Amino acid sequence: MRLKIKPENSIEWIALLFNLAPKPLIDTQVSFNAARAIMAAADLGIFEALGKTPKTIEQIINTTNTHLLATKNLLNCLVAMNYVIWNKDNYALNKKYYKWLLKEYPSNVIGKLQFQISEWNWMANLENFIKTGKSMNLHAIMSKEEWEKYQNGMRDLSINAAKELALKINIPKNATKMLDIGGSHGMYSIELCKRNELLTSTILELSNAIDRASAIAAQQNLTNRVKYKTGNALTDDLGDQEYDLIMINNVVHHFTLEENKILAHKIAKALKPGGIYAIGEFIRLQKPGEGGVVAATSGLYFALTSSSGTWSLEEIKSWQVAAGLKCVKPITLLTMPGWKVSIAYK
Numbered sequence: 533m534r535l536k537i538k539p540e541n542s543i544e545w546i547a548l549l550f551n552l553a554p555k556p557l558i559d560t561q562v563s564f565n566a567a568r569a570i571m572a573a574a575d576l577g578i579f580e581a582l583g584k585t586p587k588t589i590e591q592i593i594n595t596t597n598t599h600l601l602a603t604k605n606l607l608n609c610l611v612a613m614n615y616v617i618w619n620k621d622n623y624a625l626n627k628k629y630y631k632w633l634l635k636e637y638p639s640n641v642i643g644k645l646q647f648q649i650s651e652w653n654w655m656a657n658l659e660n661f662i663k664t665g666k667s668m669n670l671h672a673i674m675s676k677e678e679w680e681k682y683q684n685g686m687r688d689l690s691i692n693a694a695k696e697l698a699l700k701i702n703i704p705k706n707a708t709k710m711l712d713i714g715g716s717h718g719m720y721s722i723e724l725c726k727r728n729e730l731l732t733s734t735i736l737e738l739s740n741a742i743d744r745a746s747a748i749a750a751q752q753n754l755t756n757r758v759k760y761k762t763g764n765a766l767t768d769d770l771g772d773q774e775y776d777l778i779m780i781n782n783v784v785h786h787f788t789l790e791e792n793k794i795l796a797h798k799i800a801k802a803l804k805p806g807g808i809y810a811i812g813e814f815i816r817l818q819k820p821g822e823g824g825v826v827a828a829t830s831g832l833y834f835a836l837t838s839s840s841g842t843w844s845l846e847e848i849k850s851w852q853v854a855a856g857l858k859c860v861k862p863i864t865l866l867t868m869p870g871w872k873v874s875i876a877y878k
């Protein structure tokens with residue numbers, strides 16, 4: 533998936549056709565102004581204030597407690613982007629964004645948009661990273677507030693994917709125990725437990741994540757079957773023939789090659805015979821340019837913020853195979869473009 537510049541009139545169409553418009557500036561300044569406008573509106577509660585009925589600017593700022601002219605500027609920008617519709621001095625949220633931007637919808641991504649303000653600041657270290665190769669090791673430096681926003685953001689990113697994955701992953705009917713490594717908010721565990729009535733899950737998480745992550749999971753009323761355990765997958769013993777399913781989503785991009793290889797062996801040992809090791813990740817393709825702007829840009833972001841980065845499907849499968857597991861066809865999700873789940877059986 534990629535972003536595309538779309539002409540809005542015939543002059544722009546000609547300018548783009550004959551390569552007269554400065555595309556690098558449109559790709560950057562227009563994109564970052566637009567991105568930040570959406571993030572600011574999410575953070576300041578503008579979308580929530582708009583709700584589902586048209587509002588005057590005065591009604592909006594009454595709720596958001598923001599400056600009239602500045603808020604008008606922001607709203608006009610959102611109108612140009614078609615997030616908001618302007619009609620007879622009223623602003624209304626475009627209906628197609630209700631499910632993404634109104635908190636009454638479980639699919640809303642407001643928490644992720646707020647977390648992106650931190651991610652935006654981290655990306656400002658990119659030039660330094662490229663010069664020195666020194667990554668930030670986020671999990672070691674985040675503040676308490678950032679840890680909370682991180683967990684909220686990951687919930688938003690996974691809520692739809694978790695439902696789709698629970699439908700598509702084929703786990704044995706009599707499966708009773710799963711381990712969700714770095715499972716954070718618990719959405720993957722919760723959706724799987726909802727679909728498999730005998731299943732219980734242990735979410736293994738770093739101590740800084742536990743408070744907020746478990747509070748998010750508790751909202752789903754499944755705390756009797758989804759429990760948290762503080763620990764570190766890299767250093768903890770994961771047991772012997774204990775689990776029917778071990779899942780690790782969006783975590784192996786934080787680990788080095790060596791760490792992922794060792795982890796796969798520990799996981800193979802911790803699986804019951806016939807058990808599944810599932811690794812969900814944004815997939816880096818084999819050769820540069822083979823595809824995916826989503827995977828390539830997230831790979832850059834993960835390399836900057838962790839010590840590692842995205843992996844190719846072949847690399848991921850090679851850890852599973854080297855640990856004695858048998859890989860089958862990976863799962864692709866419509867709700868998470870650029871992401872795949874590599875499935876291997878013991």
Ligand SMILES: C[S@@+](CC[C@H](N)C(=O)[O-])C[C@H]1O[C@@H](n2cnc3c(N)ncnc32)[C@H](O)[C@@H]1O
Nearest residue numbers: 686690714715716737738741764765766781782
């Ligand atoms: C990017 S989030 C992914 C959360 C969730 N699995 C998802 O896909 O939405 C990575 C999570 O892994 C956790 N994590 C990172 N290193 C870990 C480790 N060594 N052991 C256990 N959890 C870890 C982090 O605390 C964080 O919550």
